[in-house]
Amino acid sequence: xxxxxxxxxxxxxxxxxxxxxxxxxxxxxxxxxxxxxxxxxxxxxxxxxxxxxxxxxxxxxxxxxxxxxxxxxxxxxxxxxxxxxxxxxxxxxxxxxxxxxxxxxxxxxxxxxxxxxxxxxxxxxxxxxxxxxxxxxxxxxxxxxxxxxxxxxxxxxxxxxxxxxxxxxxxxxxxxxxxxxxxxxxxxxxxxxxxxxxxxxxxxxxxxxxxxxxxxxxxxxxxxxxxxxxxxx
Amino acid sequence: xxxxxxxxxxxxxxxxxxxxxxxxxxxxxxxxxxxxxxxxxxxxxxxxxxxxxxxxxxxxxxxxxxxxxxxxxxxxxxxxxxxxxxxxxxxxxxxxxxxxxxxxxxxxxxxxxxxxxxxxxxxxxxxxxxxxxxxxxxxxxxxxxxxxxxxxxxxxxxxxxxxxxxxxxxxxxxxxxxxxxxxxxxxxxxxxxxxxxxxxxxxxxxxxxxxxxxxxxxxxxxxxxxxxxxxxx
Amino acid sequence: xxxxxxxxxxxxxxxxxxxxxxxxxxxxxxxxxxxxxxxxxxxxxxxxxxxxxxxxxxxxxxxxxxxxxxxxxxxxxxxxxxxxxxxxxxxxxxxxxxxxxxxxxxxxxxxxxxxxxxxxxxxxxxxxxxxxxxxxxxxxxxxxxxxxxxxxxxxxxxxxxxxxxxxxxxxxxxxxxxxxxxxxxxxxxxxxxxxxxxxxxxxxxxxxxxxxxxxxxxxxxxxxxxxxxxxxx
Ligand SMILES: [Mg+2]
Ligand SMILES: [Mg+2]
Ligand SMILES: [Mg+2]
Numbered sequence: 001x002x003x004x005x006x007x008x009x010x011x012x013x014x015x016x017x018x019x020x021x022x023x024x025x026x027x028x029x030x031x032x033x034x035x036x037x038x039x040x041x042x043x044x045x046x047x048x049x050x051x052x053x054x055x056x057x058x059x060x061x062x063x064x065x066x067x068x069x070x071x072x073x074x075x076x077x078x079x080x081x082x083x084x085x086x087x088x089x090x091x092x093x094x095x096x097x098x099x100x101x102x103x104x105x106x107x108x109x110x111x112x113x114x115x116x117x118x119x120x121x122x123x124x125x126x127x128x129x130x131x132x133x134x135x136x137x138x139x140x141x142x143x144x145x146x147x148x149x150x151x152x153x154x155x156x157x158x159x160x161x162x163x164x165x166x167x168x169x170x171x172x173x174x175x176x177x178x179x180x181x182x183x184x185x186x187x188x189x190x191x192x193x194x195x196x197x198x199x200x201x202x203x204x205x206x207x208x209x210x211x212x213x214x215x216x217x218x219x220x221x222x223x224x225x226x227x228x229x230x231x232x233x
Numbered sequence: 234x235x236x237x238x239x240x241x242x243x244x245x246x247x248x249x250x251x252x253x254x255x256x257x258x259x260x261x262x263x264x265x266x267x268x269x270x271x272x273x274x275x276x277x278x279x280x281x282x283x284x285x286x287x288x289x290x291x292x293x294x295x296x297x298x299x300x301x302x303x304x305x306x307x308x309x310x311x312x313x314x315x316x317x318x319x320x321x322x323x324x325x326x327x328x329x330x331x332x333x334x335x336x337x338x339x340x341x342x343x344x345x346x347x348x349x350x351x352x353x354x355x356x357x358x359x360x361x362x363x364x365x366x367x368x369x370x371x372x373x374x375x376x377x378x379x380x381x382x383x384x385x386x387x388x389x390x391x392x393x394x395x396x397x398x399x400x401x402x403x404x405x406x407x408x409x410x411x412x413x414x415x416x417x418x419x420x421x422x423x424x425x426x427x428x429x430x431x432x433x434x435x436x437x438x439x440x441x442x443x444x445x446x447x448x449x450x451x452x453x454x455x456x457x458x459x460x461x462x463x464x465x466x
Numbered sequence: 467x468x469x470x471x472x473x474x475x476x477x478x479x480x481x482x483x484x485x486x487x488x489x490x491x492x493x494x495x496x497x498x499x500x501x502x503x504x505x506x507x508x509x510x511x512x513x514x515x516x517x518x519x520x521x522x523x524x525x526x527x528x529x530x531x532x533x534x535x536x537x538x539x540x541x542x543x544x545x546x547x548x549x550x551x552x553x554x555x556x557x558x559x560x561x562x563x564x565x566x567x568x569x570x571x572x573x574x575x576x577x578x579x580x581x582x583x584x585x586x587x588x589x590x591x592x593x594x595x596x597x598x599x600x601x602x603x604x605x606x607x608x609x610x611x612x613x614x615x616x617x618x619x620x621x622x623x624x625x626x627x628x629x630x631x632x633x634x635x636x637x638x639x640x641x642x643x644x645x646x647x648x649x650x651x652x653x654x655x656x657x658x659x660x661x662x663x664x665x666x667x668x669x670x671x672x673x674x675x676x677x678x679x680x681x682x683x684x685x686x687x688x689x690x691x692x693x694x695x696x697x698x699x
Contacts, residue, residue: 045646052645073308075539077602077616081609136310143314150310170643177403179285180278306541369543376547383543410636412518413511 007210014209018124020088025120027092028108030060030158035096035105037162045169046097056165057093058086064128064157068150072139114227119220126212126219129155129189133196144197151193156186184226188219240443247442251357253321258353260325261341263293263391268329268338270395278402279330289398290326291319297361297390301383305372347460352453359445359452362388362422366429377430384426389419417459421452473676480675484590486554491586493558494574496526496624501562501571503628511635512563522631523559524552530594530623534616538605580693585686592678592685595621595655599662610663617659622652650692654685 016022034057038045046053059066062079070076080086095104107113132154136147153160159178178186192215198204199211249255267290271278279286292299295312303309313319328337340346365387369380386393392411411419425448431437432444482488500523504511512519525532528545536542546552561570573579598620602613619626625644644652658681664670665677 049646051648055645069539071308071310073302073306073539075537075605077537077609077612078606080611080615081606083608083611086611139308140311140314142316143310145313145316145319146310149313168643168645170646177401179288179401180282180403182284304541304543306535306539372541373544373547375549376543378546378549378552379543382546410634412521412634413515413636415517 007207010207010210010213013213013216016123018127022120022124022127023085024088024092025117026124027061027089028096029117029121030063031057031089031093031096032105032109033158034060034165037165050097052169053097054090054093056169057096058089059161059165059168060158061089062157063161064132064154067153067157067160068132068135071150071153072136111227115224118223118227119216122216122220122223125155125189126192126216128157129192130196130208130212133193133200137200144201147197147200148190148193151196152186152189155189155192156183159183159186184222185219188215188222192219240440243440243443243446246446246449249356251360255353255357255360256318257321257325258350259357260294260322261329262350262354263296264290264322264326264329265338265342266391267293267398270398283330285402286330287323287326289402290329291322292394292398292401293391294322295390296394297365297387300386300390300393301365301368304383304386305369344460348457351456351460352449355449355453355456358388358422359425359449361390362425363429363441363445366426366433370433377434380430380433381423381426384429385419385422388422388425389416392416392419417455418452421455425452473673476673476676476679479679479682482589484593488586488590489551490554490558491583492590493527493555494562495583495587496529497523497555497559497562498571498575499624500526500631503631516563518635519563520556520559522635523562524555525627525631525634526624527555528623529627530598530620533619533623533626534598534601537616537619538602577693581690584689584693585682588682588686588689591621591655592658592682594623595658596662596674596678599659599666603666610667613663613666614656614659617662618652618655621655621658622649625649625652650688651685654688658685 034053035046038053058080062085065079066076069078096108097105099105108117129151132150132152133147135154136143136150140146156178159176162176182190195204195211195215196208199206199208204211267286268279271286291313295318298312299309302311329341330338332338341350362384365383365385366380368387369376369383373379389411392409395409415423428437428444428448429441432439432441437444500519501512504519524546528551531545532542535544562574563571565571574583595617598616598618599613601620602609602616606612622644625642628642648656661670661677661681662674665672665674670677
């Protein structure tokens with residue numbers, strides 16, 4: 001039947017390995033955002049202080065895990081023990097900041113590349129949110145609020161981490177506060193965390209894979225439209 | 234004898250369940266303080282951003298547990314897994330901020346209601362301090378400084394949390410610093426933590442229940458007198 | 467042979483107990499730095515608020531352990547459960563701030579005393595860095611970045627803690643940022659952590675005790691020269 005076909009698509013989607021294409025897309029978008037944040041605040045920090053630049057890039061790339069572990073009383077530095085991920089993120093960081101002629105930066109921040117990376121990022125965001133809800137449920141099996149908070153934090157980690165990075169860099173730019181002025185991504189992540197928690201409590205009669213597929217498609221569609229809009233207003 | 238009668242009163246006091254009357258008094262006073270802090274800083278945040286308003290109210294209501302867990306390397310979000318407490322605090326939050334005609338707010342912030350809630354709050358504060366000392370003793374059986382710090386933090390959680398809440402709200406009001414300018418409650422909580430630790434080390438020859446009763450009566454008396462004084466100077 | 471003699475010296479160095487001479491030197495230097503930091507910001511805080519003064523002194527003295535435990539999800543207050551260390555640090559704190567005629571302060575901040583304490587401090591710093599690397603390795607046996615970060619944090623704890631202390635004191639002095647403007651000690655600690663990690667991975671063919679001895683001698687020599695230089699420019 002039709003529904004069975006959709007389910008089989010959803011299951012196929014659910015088994016796509018994140019590594020390496022989606023992971024790399026995530027690192028590219030995160031470190032691009034760090035570079036953009038640098039230009040607003042301290043200029044040329046990448047030249048004068050590569051260590052801080054690298055550290056902020058890693059904090060952004062692994063923000064979700066760092067913050068979730070902090071909130072759950074687990075080692076904050078856990079992300080730094082995964083050398084393969086850190087290594088790939090370091091290569092991406094190097095290419096974005098120091099590639100001769102800014103070739104890599106211009107390539108990945110071009111419109112067609114963004115059109116590719118932004119949906120990829122939403123794929124990995126759904127995995128991260130679902131993983132966060134599962135991580136919280138492993139510690140508090142009935143703690144639906146904890147699941148909701150950890151899911152949201154895993155989905156929007158780099159935004160929450162932005163102010164901490166600015167503090168570490170000593171930049172006094174305009175602070176972004178996702179609680180008082182939530183972005184679309186923040187609102188979406190809260191809603192998706194809520195849907196995943198409801199599905200977990202058997203209050204949504206759909207398989208998790210299908211739910212994640214629908215959420216991903218919705219987020220990616222909206223984000224691509226926003227990208228189009230900001231380009232041709 | 235006379236002493237036996239007092240001990241029996243103290244033991245009776247020690248077995249009063251905190252739930253629900255004392256818990257509710259605690260939530261009412263904590264969330265009233267959040268509303269008061271809002272009016273000094275950002276106005277009407279409750280209308281424009283109910284989510285932040287709710288989050289700050291929960292942080293204040295469960296501040297002691299959150300900070301104690303942070304200092305002891307335990308999950309910070311543990312308080313959010315207790316749905317009954319969160320549910321009751323949410324109802325109190327709703328009534329204080331959104332009750333039509335501010336009926337509930339005017340009722341609970343009236344003088345007679347305060348006269349009732351303030352002693353109730355001291356009852357629950359003693360329980361929280363004693364619980365904090367016991368929690369620290371379970372991890373560091375001979376760590377009397379750790380017991381002292383955790384006891385104080387559990388007794389004055391919401392005051393320590395105030396600055397964190399303001400940061401989350403993006404308010405740049407005058408920061409309150411309980412370390413440099415300790416309030417009466419802060420000083421009292423340090424002293425009571427010290428007494429409980431001394432009792433634990435068998436250096437005070439009274440049962441814990443009697444000690445808590447005396448401390449509670451002293452704190453409540455002083456606070457009620459302060460309330461009278463601020464009303465009719 | 468000659469190398470064997472050096473190794474035997476290194477092993478003898480490695481078994482020197484830190485307690486009490488080196489520990490006390492560490493506390494003296496840390497609490498002197500707190501007093502110096504006070505004079506730049508809030509004056510006479512030691513007189514008006516001894517509790518904050520004591521708390522900042524303890525945070526500085528045990529900064530490495532506090533921050534390392536924070537980053538590894540272990541109890542932040544662990545240092546406060548070691549009463550002998552806290553007791554000795556408290557005696558040093560009392561003598562530095564409240565000794566009549568500032569006799570102790572003038573004594574320990576004199577040039578000959580500094581000439582003694584600064585090398586002693588480097589001895590204990592090497593132990594702390596090696597201990598930090600081992601602590602991280604116990605949790606993440608192959609997490610070389612985690613070892614590097616924890617080693618650096620253990621070696622430079624009090625510098626990282628400075629801004630937190632200023633926040634607790636409510637001082638708004640010039641913030642020191644070891645990430646953007648690293649001191650010589652910071653750079654040295656990163657390098658030494660790296661060397662210890664490399665030795666651990668069998669990539670440096672020297673015993674750990676010899677490596678620590680060489681690093682200590684280098685750091686102490688440079689620091690003593692800097693001390694001479696700042697005195698007679
Ligand atoms: Mg992330
Ligand atoms: Mg409290
Ligand atoms: Mg230190």
